[in-house]
Amino acid sequence: MKAEKTKLTEGAVVVTPASTGANKTGSWRTYKPCLDQKKCIRCGICWNFCPDNCFMLKKETENKKYKHRFEINYDYCKGCGICAKECPVKAIMMQREEK
Amino acid sequence: MKRIAEASAVMAEAVKLCEPQVIPLYPITPQTHIMEELANHVNNGELKAKIIRTESEHSMMSTLIGSLLAGSRSFTATSSQGLALAHEVLPIISGLRLPAVIGVAARALAAPLNIWGDHSDVMDARDTGWIQLHCRNTQAVFDTTIQAFAIAEKARLPVMVIMDGYTLSHMFEPADILSKTEVSGYLPKFKIRYQLDTNKPMTFGPVGFTDTYMEFKHQLKDAHEEAAKIISEENKRYGKMFRREYGDGMVEIFNPSAKQVIICQGTTAETAKLTGACVIHVRCFRPFPFSQIEKACRGKDVVVVDRAYSYGAGAPLHMEVKAVVPQARSAVMGLGGRDIRLEDLQMILKSKEKELWVDNYGK
Amino acid sequence: MASKSDDWKPGNIRGLPLEEFFHSGHGACAGCGPAITMRMITKAAGKDSIIVNATGCMEVVSTKYPTTSWGLPWVHGAFENAAPIASGIHAALAAQGTRAKHNIVVIAGDGATYDIGFGAISAAFERGDKFTYICYNNEAYANTGSQQSGATPKHAWTTTTPIGKIIHGKEVEKKPLTEIIAAHKIPYIATASTAYPLDLFNKIKKSFTFDGPSFINVLTPCVLTWKYDSSLSVELARLAVDTGMWLVYEIENGKFTLNIQPKGLPVKNYLAKQGRFKHLTDADIAEIQMHLDKQNKELVAERECVNKAEEKI
Numbered sequence: 106m107k108a109e110k111t112k113l114t115e116g117a118v119v120v121t122p123a124s125t126g127a128n129k130t131g132s133w134r135t136y137k138p139c140l141d142q143k144k145c146i147r148c149g150i151c152w153n154f155c156p157d158n159c160f161m162l163k164k165e166t167e168n169k170k171y172k173h174r175f176e177i178n179y180d181y182c183k184g185c186g187i188c189a190k191e192c193p194v195k196a197i198m199m200q201r202e203e204k
Numbered sequence: 205m206k207r208i209a210e211a212s213a214v215m216a217e218a219v220k221l222c223e224p225q226v227i228p229l230y231p232i233t234p235q236t237h238i239m240e241e242l243a244n245h246v247n248n249g250e251l252k253a254k255i256i257r258t259e260s261e262h263s264m265m266s267t268l269i270g271s272l273l274a275g276s277r278s279f280t281a282t283s284s285q286g287l288a289l290a291h292e293v294l295p296i297i298s299g300l301r302l303p304a305v306i307g308v309a310a311r312a313l314a315a316p317l318n319i320w321g322d323h324s325d326v327m328d329a330r331d332t333g334w335i336q337l338h339c340r341n342t343q344a345v346f347d348t349t350i351q352a353f354a355i356a357e358k359a360r361l362p363v364m365v366i367m368d369g370y371t372l373s374h375m376f377e378p379a380d381i382l383s384k385t386e387v388s389g390y391l392p393k394f395k396i397r398y399q400l401d402t403n404k405p406m407t408f409g410p411v412g413f414t415d416t417y418m419e420f421k422h423q424l425k426d427a428h429e430e431a432a433k434i435i436s437e438e439n440k441r442y443g444k445m446f447r448r449e450y451g452d453g454m455v456e457i458f459n460p461s462a463k464q465v466i467i468c469q470g471t472t473a474e475t476a477k478l479t480g481a482c483v484i485h486v487r488c489f490r491p492f493p494f495s496q497i498e499k500a501c502r503g504k505d506v507v508v509v510d511r512a513y514s515y516g517a518g519a520p521l522h523m524e525v526k527a528v529v530p531q532a533r534s535a536v537m538g539l540g541g542r543d544i545r546l547e548d549l550q551m552i553l554k555s556k557e558k559e560l561w562v563d564n565y566g567k
Numbered sequence: 568m569a570s571k572s573d574d575w576k577p578g579n580i581r582g583l584p585l586e587e588f589f590h591s592g593h594g595a596c597a598g599c600g601p602a603i604t605m606r607m608i609t610k611a612a613g614k615d616s617i618i619v620n621a622t623g624c625m626e627v628v629s630t631k632y633p634t635t636s637w638g639l640p641w642v643h644g645a646f647e648n649a650a651p652i653a654s655g656i657h658a659a660l661a662a663q664g665t666r667a668k669h670n671i672v673v674i675a676g677d678g679a680t681y682d683i684g685f686g687a688i689s690a691a692f693e694r695g696d697k698f699t700y701i702c703y704n705n706e707a708y709a710n711t712g713s714q715q716s717g718a719t720p721k722h723a724w725t726t727t728t729p730i731g732k733i734i735h736g737k738e739v740e741k742k743p744l745t746e747i748i749a750a751h752k753i754p755y756i757a758t759a760s761t762a763y764p765l766d767l768f769n770k771i772k773k774s775f776t777f778d779g780p781s782f783i784n785v786l787t788p789c790v791l792t793w794k795y796d797s798s799l800s801v802e803l804a805r806l807a808v809d810t811g812m813w814l815v816y817e818i819e820n821g822k823f824t825l826n827i828q829p830k831g832l833p834v835k836n837y838l839a840k841q842g843r844f845k846h847l848t849d850a851d852i853a854e855i856q857m858h859l860d861k862q863n864k865e866l867v868a869e870r871e872c873v874n875k876a877e878e879k880i
Binding site: 258 | 614615616617619626627630631632633635637638639640641642643644645647648650651652653654655656657658659660661662663668669686687689690693694696
Binding site: 113114117119121122123124125126127128129130133134153154155156157158159162178180181183184185186187189190191199 | 583585587588589590591592593594595596597598599600602603606629630631632633634635636637638639764790796797798799800801802
């Protein structure tokens, strides 16, 4: 996509913060982390160590023991496997990406 | 108020009147007097600015990126090896469209080491996207420095205010110094288009891929075309207020009816006036005043005096002039502080040589 | 590290806030240690911060015009000048009387910090300009494809210290940069590791409380340079600390504290997991272990000696 000169900001200033969302890095993935909500203890270590901020905090509706749950944002997950490696209860498994 | 002062001190006085908030500094001959004067102004409480004493010209130039983006008018000065060391930062400042103003006491580049005046350093920086304004006397140093802030902030481009090392930087001449009220009546309050702001976070200095880089460089080209108009406007506005104008702001033409023309920059212009020839002082080297020069040189015998050389090609001012004045001859003079005397200029007017390196030492 | 808490609350997870300032969609490699560190740094820095980023991986992967991963005001100038740019911001805000409202944080790699920007950093620290300089240290010029820097450990493979027939890896020890910075006697100097986010978080927060410069050197693994499986970034950052390859300490107004006691694991555990050390012989590893033990002992002893001298005064 070629940029139009007139639409470029002066001095290449990026005026829209937090705007790399269009770059869906999930397409890089060859292994996919799968989170077992039953095993998950909601410690947040995966959220903490994800280089791509792929652990989304959601309201828990099924498990009465917890108020929140994590869901993985596959749009950006590059499949590095840090979450699975660091999970203290082995609730995350890496599976071969099928598609 | 008229005062007899060294041009370096006069530049510092002009800067003081423009009230920059940040002044990074690093010494180098022959610029150092500007810095020393500014340090005196700050330490005596005459100028409320933060001085940053850096460890190199590279860092000195880099602090300008921070201070300008944080919203403060800023100034520094350098020479020769200092400008060369800071070279990397120059296109970054113009690429970010920051209104930096720096003084340059123009000096030769090593090797061999030479501390005296010529234009090697500023010619080395000609393609960095900065506006380059040359001064031919002390009064011009004062007026151009003040105009430079107005031009930089309006054009959103950085400006070098250039004076010949020693022959101007260390020259004592009378100059009319404006009052604080007069200067603040001329110079608008500092503002930049985009600023580091925690309430409106923006990213400065990103990566321009192959899809945008060329467009940004075209922006810079357009900005220089616009700057030529701004330089002329500011020269006129300043002239109206303080009764001093520098030609049309881009070029100054003296004795226009004479048949022979000397084109030069800086103090050489003052000597050249004494020859009786027409003298075109190229006040602004970037952007370059092609049309004015072409018009003033039609059908005339023209010789261009350069105090720098582009090795393997020719003399830089002459190369620009030749693009619109094919008959223009070249005289390379005054490298490394070699004198440029009246008789030397008379000699080059008589000469028919296409390119002449004037060897006048001890003659 | 498992939390005993039966619920997850914002602000409770190892103390890190939920708000993100380094966003998804950046182009860092899968498992990038520095990218994890960027999230931690910006969370600690918070919304009142201005970031100055030296040229390097984190700058390049996050700011393809017209997009940016950053949610904070951010500026990049060149490779070697992040510290003087921060000085310029500091001076301008001080002149405008708004310095107290902002944190200024420099983020730079080890190439920018140990090597090309070193003189400029030293001068900024001499001046006492108030900003927090954070070196994300992956022990090489990773952005240009893994060349050796002043932070590369002895013996390590890089593309400019290849494993040849005669010479194997880097021939000299790394520059003791944290100690060199400590010699500037700035108010706050610390080391940290990506594997210990709360420690890093607290150190960054603490750095803002000093009226002068702070320096934090964070060890953070690089998948491509260190040559390991992308899942091991945090594991290696932890092993570096547990084996004593990276001491986590702070020097606060001259007072030294070893924040994390190394577990005394053999250094082989750390080295064997990385391709950049795979050429090492048992003799090499024994030499590294011996040197490490001596060096760590000396550093702690010297610093504790200074602590005692300070107490006496």
